[in-house]
Amino acid sequence: MSKWVTLPGRQTKFAAGSLHVDLRPDLIAWLRLEQTPGVGNETARRLLSRFGLPEQIFAASHTALCEVVSNKLASALLAIPADFQQQTDKTLAWQEQPDNQILTLADAGYPRSLLEIPDPPLMLYVKGRLALLEASTVAVVGSRNATVQGIRNAESFSEALSSAGLCISSGLAAGIDTAAHQGALRGPGSTIAVIGTGADIVYPARNRNLAHLIAEGGCIVSEYSLSTPALAPNFPRRNRIISGLARGVLVVEAAAQSGSLITARMAAEQGREVFAIPGSIHSPLSKGCHQLIRQGAKLVESAQDILEELQFQHVTSSIQPESLALTEPGVHGLLRQINFDPVHMDTLASSTGIDIASLTSELLNLELNGQLEALPGGYYRRLA
Template sequence: MEQSPDTHHDLMAWLRLEQTPGVGNESARRLLARFGLPAQIFAAGHAALSEVVTPRLAKALLASPSDFQQQLDKTLAWQEQPDNRILTLADADYPRALLEIPDPPLMLYVKGRAALLGAATIAVVGSRNATVQGIRNAEQFSASLSSAGLCISSGLAAGIDAAAHQGGLTGPGSTIAVIGTGADIVYPARNRNLAHLIAGGGCIVSEYSLGTPALAPNFPRRNRIISGLAKGVLVVEAAAQSGSLITARMAAEQGREVFAIPGSIHSPLSKGCHQLIRQGAKLVESAQDILEELQLQSITLSAQTKSRGVTKETSDVGLLKEISFDPVHMDMLASRTGIDIASLATELLSLELNGQLEALPGGYYRRLA
């Protein structure tokens, strides 16, 4: 899309404001409130700027950022590519939901279907080191919510995030990936194929300038966008110190609903969810619970919510009856059933391959269906 001279000039001013060292979202918003658009900020003198920010920052604003022309050229070239857009706080298409949060991003780099940023959205987050059941829950809940027309927002991380995006892509609601790098970088690299699918059927969004690498502080910060775009946040699995709890806290501060899926009292990845539930998060067992809580149109959960390849007849007989949803050690199973270890190992492997149980470290197993 060819840029008009005025549009080019406006983007240049916004990018310069973003790139000025020491200017964060808060100081940028103060400057915008005082002077108007970024071009008017840079037209102001040092004395006027110093009434809003420190004299040192005023001096930085009046000096061109280092390598600015190179960053501008890269940004303009990126924006020319199909389905790439840059939205600023002054853009009419900037998502209204983000204008409601305390710290809206100055600029959004969007790749894919930018219209999804205005859709009814549910955030689905959780552990990077998720269990098999956690992955299934994330994908199945997201697929059901997407089939009801809700967009799924998450962070493109490994584990729960990736499963949530995959589930979201199966329905009309689709998915939004909010990333902690520049929009021209895929992190983690293992999610490259998934990122391409999201760019084609959903959208990828970042507040960070092009070329920004994976820096640890950026990931907790982007969580406010994941929750800010959404009506509520579903935490699928989370350890007691999980970053997902940061997203849940931000959601509560933003006035969004917080939902959590309970799990085994023995699982470290259930402790974060249980903590949220004790603090007032809504306990949910199905996507329907979320839709009802948000007073959205109800749906009939499909066979996607049932474990793959498992029937009532197979799940209620034999060895599987001795395995609960809490972990049990192989030796205990041998004691209960009288089956020798070699035969037991064979049967356990068969059940695992059928998706009926999960093998845990240390010789433990737990039931999935």
């Protein structure tokens, strides 16, 4: 459903996102509205519905403002926010850099998909390919502490979906998000990173190189003003944008209390499809996915399952999730080769290339440390 803004003195209602370019308000007024203490998205939308555009809000009298907001907030709106000039100068300088853009609710380029959600962001800071915000998109999310198999699944699913022409949205976090972005960049669909900081900050810092790649081949999106640090409450809120941009959300791995389940819940509330990859009943990172499946999420085993459910036919790749492979040589990579499902000692010897004597010794050490459990018949399974 479109969010409507009525311009004072006009009979016509303009759907936000469809205003003609010559009706675009001054960006500085939007920045002032964004930076006014106490004004969140909901309050801003009430003010916009009552007065039309930010310039009209700030031109209104204290009495008129008090018809919409409290006396305290009306006074805050009529005062210039602290450090406003400094923040505005920084923002305008940022916007002048190549491929940096700022979208407001009144801009024609504002993503139509976000206008459908209950709480669309007031402003979007975009770095990279703006056109991706209107692309057919699937969100891929999951645990920050993912298993090796989860990482492989996130990469391969994302690459397959991107190769089919779908864009992949995720949150640039460690683990599944990182793998999803990396896989998506290998296909033409590319990727959108929705971040919980200002668009001039990379968090986590370890993803700095990945963020540069996304800015070049995909796009980075934030609703937060520049220099906003990594604050815990901002990350669950940005999840509504990750799902809002997408036609569906794929949860790769998630614990029972994972933040990825918040994204899945938001997706369902927004009318998006929810997909989940099943895993071992012994794995804590499968419990969230299994919970979603019990609640009606579609169980998927390949990217093709998602493409068929979304009736997206432009398949150009048959990439499927890879089997678990050794990522470190020798005994130091052994634990990463063992998941929560039983695996035979002969399989481990074959896949790792470790001689039986060394393998037996290392398995015993891992068992004594409480990391593995020895099962009858030469099988082992991971405990933690």
